[in-house]
Amino acid sequence: xxxxxxxxxxxxxxxxxxxxxxxxxxxxxxxxxxxxxxxxxxxxxxxxxxxxxxxxxxxxxxxxxxxxxxxxxxxxxxxxxxxxxxxxxxxxxxxxxxxxxxxxxxxxxxxxxxxxxxxxxxxxxxxxxxxxxxxxxxxxxxxxxxxxxxxxxxxxxxxxxxxxxxxxxxxxxxxxxxxxxxxxxxxxxxxxxxxxxxxxxxxxxxxxxxxxxxxxxxxxxxxxxxxxxxxxxxxxxxxxxxxxxxxxxxxxxxxxxxxxxxxxxxxxxxxxxxxxxxxxxx
Amino acid sequence: xxxxxxxxxxxxxxxxxxxxxxxxxxxxxxxxxxxxxxxxxxxxxxxxxxxxxxxxxxxxxxxxxxxxxxxxxxxxxxxxxxxxxxxxxxxxxxxxxxxxxxxxxxxxxxxxxxxxxxxxxxxxxxxxxxxxxxxxxxxxxxxxxxxxxxxxxxxxxxxxxxxxxxxxxxxxxxxxxxxxxxxxxxxxxxxxxxxxxxxxxxxxxxxxxxxxxxxxxxxxxxxxxxxxxxxxxxxxxxxxxxxxxxxxxxxxxxxxxxxxxxxx
Numbered sequence: 001x002x003x004x005x006x007x008x009x010x011x012x013x014x015x016x017x018x019x020x021x022x023x024x025x026x027x028x029x030x031x032x033x034x035x036x037x038x039x040x041x042x043x044x045x046x047x048x049x050x051x052x053x054x055x056x057x058x059x060x061x062x063x064x065x066x067x068x069x070x071x072x073x074x075x076x077x078x079x080x081x082x083x084x085x086x087x088x089x090x091x092x093x094x095x096x097x098x099x100x101x102x103x104x105x106x107x108x109x110x111x112x113x114x115x116x117x118x119x120x121x122x123x124x125x126x127x128x129x130x131x132x133x134x135x136x137x138x139x140x141x142x143x144x145x146x147x148x149x150x151x152x153x154x155x156x157x158x159x160x161x162x163x164x165x166x167x168x169x170x171x172x173x174x175x176x177x178x179x180x181x182x183x184x185x186x187x188x189x190x191x192x193x194x195x196x197x198x199x200x201x202x203x204x205x206x207x208x209x210x211x212x213x214x215x216x217x218x219x220x221x222x223x224x225x226x227x228x229x230x231x232x233x234x235x236x237x238x239x240x241x242x243x244x245x246x247x248x249x250x251x252x253x254x255x256x257x258x259x260x261x262x263x264x265x266x267x268x269x270x271x272x273x274x275x276x277x278x279x280x281x282x
Numbered sequence: 283x284x285x286x287x288x289x290x291x292x293x294x295x296x297x298x299x300x301x302x303x304x305x306x307x308x309x310x311x312x313x314x315x316x317x318x319x320x321x322x323x324x325x326x327x328x329x330x331x332x333x334x335x336x337x338x339x340x341x342x343x344x345x346x347x348x349x350x351x352x353x354x355x356x357x358x359x360x361x362x363x364x365x366x367x368x369x370x371x372x373x374x375x376x377x378x379x380x381x382x383x384x385x386x387x388x389x390x391x392x393x394x395x396x397x398x399x400x401x402x403x404x405x406x407x408x409x410x411x412x413x414x415x416x417x418x419x420x421x422x423x424x425x426x427x428x429x430x431x432x433x434x435x436x437x438x439x440x441x442x443x444x445x446x447x448x449x450x451x452x453x454x455x456x457x458x459x460x461x462x463x464x465x466x467x468x469x470x471x472x473x474x475x476x477x478x479x480x481x482x483x484x485x486x487x488x489x490x491x492x493x494x495x496x497x498x499x500x501x502x503x504x505x506x507x508x509x510x511x512x513x514x515x516x517x518x519x520x521x522x523x524x525x526x527x528x529x530x531x532x533x534x535x536x537x538x539x540x541x542x543x544x545x546x
Contacts, residue, residue, distance in 0.1 A: 074444070092444060092445060092447075097445070098441075100442055103436075103439075104442035106457065107439075110537075121449075149537040165442075
């Protein structure tokens, strides 16, 4: 994508850039019937600068998705608070677009309508909404698939439509919850590259949750490691100094990638073992 | 393995022919001095077909078919509208649902036939007592399906729509409504079937016209041929309605993946 290359020359955001998202001592608990309150996430603080791509990596079930939901405003934290561009968050986060792990498209609308509706509900005229939606369908490589219904598309294609649906609204913040989790390895890498190219167009702040360390390093500027739950917390924060623009597949052959991977994996390994150790204990 | 359509049709016809042949033989060929299917109780396929033909040829049947069709359609429409409205209301207002829950269960558990005499008393012997009976049957099917449809909207689709910025009205139009409709249409066959059951049973219990009336009249004079002729026409009527419903369903639910049950 040529546009991506043009933007890549721009310097990375200065460290003094405004904060897109700040979590201040956010903790998450769940009350379950007849059981003590489950403290999923211990008080946690995290900052995401404007234009920064941050990945949260942790073992399955560590509560990283709940942190993302708190940032989206879908879940109320048990303690602490979230600020978005300096304003405390109440209700849903209107600045954020959210790409879910599971299929979130409306099955009764065609792919194009699914994208267009995101604009229509904001008051855009249908004709304009459709035109813009078609633009985004082209950008995600599905220009000719607009009239298909979600069940007529492959998992990877549905994810692309989902991406178009989120991006067409031009949100300032992008929240992604293991978005490529259900896809096969090759498709994931293709989707990763597509995401990086689209992101390079206007460099939104991204909070990307994944359990796949390779994916996290390949895509992001910073990798944040969470410990196993309960009372999960951030146990590591690594800047990723790989050159951009990147190709999500090719970057994995870079020696620097291996060094970073080894460094982070050494820490993550212990946490993963902890999760499995508890699960396997009699 | 998939059968060739022509071959399938031939096999289906063969089943009918074998059944008719057994019936004919049972009714006309004595074993010893008894008949397997005595004509008095079972009539004969030939007679039944002649009777069906006569009913159509003389034009007597059209009035009855029209009455039964009107009752079915009215029962279906009124029951569906009421079911949709109450289904939505209950699903979006858990308090209302909780308060009315025992009564809904009670009415649904009640065999609807026992309501027929009450409806006759209230609404007379005309079509409306039959429509009312059909409505009580259709209502609960549509009600439960719409309720379920609204309750079981995928939480992810809902969260996604909310994150998109939809307000309650937009959620209703774009998420709850289509989901509820898809559940309702999945029960369309059952609902239409029950509307017809309500109409025919109502007619059977007391009326002056309709297929149920026709069957009841024939039964009253031990006219078994007439009973069977009525049943044949009723069965054909159901097939036609079912075919029409399938056509409508396919038009409205294009977005749904074809499931095995819909492909026949």
